[in-house]
Each structure stands twice: as C-alpha cells, then as structure tokens.
Amino acid sequence: MEKTFIFGHKNPDTDTITAALAYAHLKNELGADAEPVRLGEVNKETQYALDYFNVKAPRLIETVPENSDVILVDHNEFQQSVNNINNARIVEVIDHHRVANFETKEPLYFRVEPVGCTATILKKMYQENDVAITKEIAGLLVSAIISDSLLLKSPTCTQEDIDAAHELAKIAGVDLEKYGLDMLQAGADLSDKTMAELISMDAKEFDMNGSKVEIAQVNAVDTSAVLAHQAELEKEINHTIERKNLDLFLFVVTDIINNDSDALALGKAKDNIEKAFDVTLENNRALLKGVVSRKKQIVTSLTETF
C-alpha cells in the first residue's frame, strides 16, 4: 500500500496542523497508511496545544514525492498548497473554506462544509466511522475550534462548532474558557517576531478576479504595540508586494479581547479596502469594527470589490 500524505495549508495554523494529525490518525485506525505532514513552521499557539496534549508536530516537507496520493485538509486552493501539488494525485479534500483554484483529472472524495473549523468535520467523521476520539485527539480538535473561532466568538462559528467544542473539551479534560484563553494568549505573544515574520506567519494569497491579493493576520492583546512599528512593517510589505507582484497586501491585527481588527493596506489596489469595509484609510490604516474573520468578513467583502 502506498503512503498517503495529509497536510493543511502553507503558514500552518492550529486547525491545519491538528487536522493533518487527527485525520491521519483516523485514516490509520481505518487501516490506511497515512502520514501527517506540514508545509511550514508551527506557531506558538499550535505549539502550546501540542505541548499541552503531549503530541509531536508533523514532519516538515517542501514537496511531496512525484505522483503521491495526497489528502488536503483545511484548504483547497492550489496556491495555498504544497508547491508541487500539480504532480500529486489528490484523493480527498476535507475543508471548510470557499472552493477556488482547484482542479483534478479524476473524481475524488471532496468534503467541504460551511462550518467554522475543519476539526468540527473531523469530529463527525470519527463518529461516522465509529472510531473512538482519544483524549489527545479531542484536545487537538478543540484547540482548532478555539483558534478558528477566537473562542467561539467569530461569525464563522456555527452551532455545530459550539456543540463540538463543548463535547471535545469534556473528552480532553479541559475547561474550555480557561484553556482557550491560555492558548490564544500563547499565540498572541509576538514579542520575539521580526517584521518579516509578523507579515508572513499567517499569510494567505488569493486570486480575486485576476488580481493577486495577500492577507496576513495576527492575533494580539495590544494591537497598537504591533502597529507601533508601522514604518518597518510597510518596508517589509512593499518588498513582498514587489517580489510576488501583488495588487494588494492587507495586514490585519486582530484584538482577541475586544474582537476588532486594525488593518494596514498597501499596494495599487488598496482603495478596494475602503469600498469593501466602508472605511477611509488614514496613513494606510483603518479600524475594522467587529471584524475578526479573514474568511467570512474579509475575503468575502473584498472579493466583491474586485
């Protein structure tokens, strides 16, 4: 039996890493030979969850062996996937994002549901397949829901996510609120990050009607401390725009306590931000009141304007 590689998106977040780990575990329990892998560094938030539940991070890869069977979790757009995705055979996709820039030659198992987190779908798949969710797996999955929903506060969070989070917290033996805030705060510690790291640690690139848009997001307890370095951030962002030939780079600093976001926009299409959010950019910045979700609040509104 050929090994199947399971991975989430580049610039992995907690949902991406834990989805690869959990789905590989489920697949292996069902008799497959699956290896979870990752396409980038583990962030502090994810590391907190891994340490807490004593689970090793998946192996880092840059490419998959030619013609490998692969399963994409927590993403489907090729520009967010492994570099040589066009030389792999995609056998499954488990995701909760919009579908775009994806194509296969053959039919596959493609499961996307409009929930807040891949973990919520995976929890259901454990149950559909009558495989018990261990304490560790439950811990990983609940961490992913906390991460993607900012502790159940994001508008992407559905009742199904909420129910799953409570059920998984119980199996994992953690207090959802206490563990959740600790984990988010571990991730919001940006003190040791360089400017280049801040704008790339959770960055995703999107094709919006032919325009290239990159959106980076970081969580923070004190957003103004992050944006105090605006001049240096802009220098790094302009480098990235030039190198990748982007039309727009949007850097979003999300306040995990008040659930707003501070946005910094650069690039020739930056006016689209004003249209999308009905704000005026001042010194390239705007406060996006109540905006915390890249997927549901930012990508959706921004795509409309392109």
Next chain:
Amino acid sequence: MEKTFIFGHKNPDTDTITAALAYAHLKNELGADAEPVRLGEVNKETQYALDYFNVKAPRLIETVPENSDVILVDHNEFQQSVNNINNARIVEVIDHHRVANFETKEPLYFRVEPVGCTATILKKMYQENDVAITKEIAGLLVSAIISDSLLLKSPTCTQEDIDAAHELAKIAGVDLEKYGLDMLQAGADLSDKTMAELISMDAKEFDMNGSKVEIAQVNAVDTSAVLAHQAELEKEINHTIERKNLDLFLFVVTDIINNDSDALALGKAKDNIEKAFDVTLENNRALLKGVVSRKKQIVTSLTETF
C-alpha cells in the same frame, strides 16, 4: 424563506434529472423550499424512467433569477451549468465528477464522492437524514445508477453503486436486469434523431489545459447504423467546432450490448485521440475497445495528453 433551485448539468441525462427530483424531495421533506429544474430536454431513456414511475419532469429553465440560492447536482464545472451561474449563490454541490472550473466567494456544502452515480450519494443522504425512500424516488435513483453504469458494467461503477442499485430496485419493485435493459434500449432508440441532435443530446464541454474539448456520447444497439451517416455528422460537428471555437470534438457511440465505443474525432487537436487511446484514426474514426465511460476512460486519458 427563499426558494432554492436544484439542477444538474446541461444536456441532462437520467442521473442529472433524477438527482434534481430526488434531492428537492429530500430537501422539502427536511423543511426547505426547493424546486427541481432542468437545463435541457428530457431524453428518451429518462422519459422511460419518469413514465414508468409516474413522475413529472422538472420545469425547464434557461437562467435562474439573479442572486438565487442554487444547488448543483451531478456537475460542478461552470461551463456545464446554468448560463448565469455567476449571478447565483451556490449553497451546495452534490456530485461524483472531477472538480474543475468551480469557484465560490463563500464556504458552502460541497460533497463529491468517487462513486458511479449521484443517485448513490443521494440514497445515503436519505438514510443519513432518516427520511424514507418512497417507491417513486427509489425508482428514479435506481434508473440513474443503471444509466450511469450501463447496468453495472462501467468501470466507474463501485461496490457502493451495486449495493445501492439492488437495494433500490427492491424498494422500487422492479427486476434490475429486465427493467435496466428495457430502459437502456428505450434510450438507445435514435431513429427519430437529426444529426444535430445526435451530436448534442449528451454533449459536455471541457477545458483541458486551455484547450476547448467537447465530447458527445450516445448509446446504441447498432453503432454502425449511427455512423452510416458519417458525412452528415461531420458537417454538423464542423459547424459546432466553428461556432464554439473548439479544439476537438469527439463523438462517441457506445455499444450497450458489447460495451465498446466507436469514436469519430474532428478538430485541430484530433491527434490527441491517437495518443490518449493508442489507436490510429482512419477516416477520423477509431474503435475504442472496452471504453464506455466518458468520465473515467475518456476525459481522464484525454486530459493527460493536453
């Protein structure tokens, strides 16, 4: 509550029509307001099934109202969908084909499984939702499986399709073999078709690495009778190539008794047929031994060569 429109692909076949009918029935049983519609004429095979189970065909539409909620069944590629698909909000996809040329702004429920027929997935969804499958719905669904699998003989047919077909035939109260052959033969009656109808009644357009390829397929008991009119067929095909600016038009006549196909290829990329199937075109024609499935045997091999 806004009405949701449910439809399959253009040039509807039995799986597309019955999937729209069955899924709308399931959705309505679950409290939605869904209307099955169709994007083209009902073929003789499908009409046979509808008449047998005394079910009315869905309403014919050309476009959906602007910003409608829609559910795509049995297809996902936009060029096979309703003309104004870009102005609709796709809330779900239930399909069993490759995924390509599909994009949404928002997350959705997207369920594609590598089985032989949409009906097999729908049967499972009835069961997942604890909704009883009526005699009529069972009849429609088993007709779709028979149609897409050429009575369980196509390489696209999986064990899940076979099991579903037997179970559904029982609920529908039909003998699978007898009913299946009668239905296929009703569909293979091409006696009243014009040349233009023959090449368009089950035609699908594909984008293959930038090339435009149209593949039309008809079932026949006597394939040579169909291809006796080759000169007239070629005239019609060349019209279509010119009008749609196609690189390749492949007309496939499938022998439902022996399970081979006679192919007629025109267009500037017709050499790709020789590469894809390791055959030599003579007088633009070749016998494709054992080839019955457009999806699994034709599109896959042909996409490789582009």
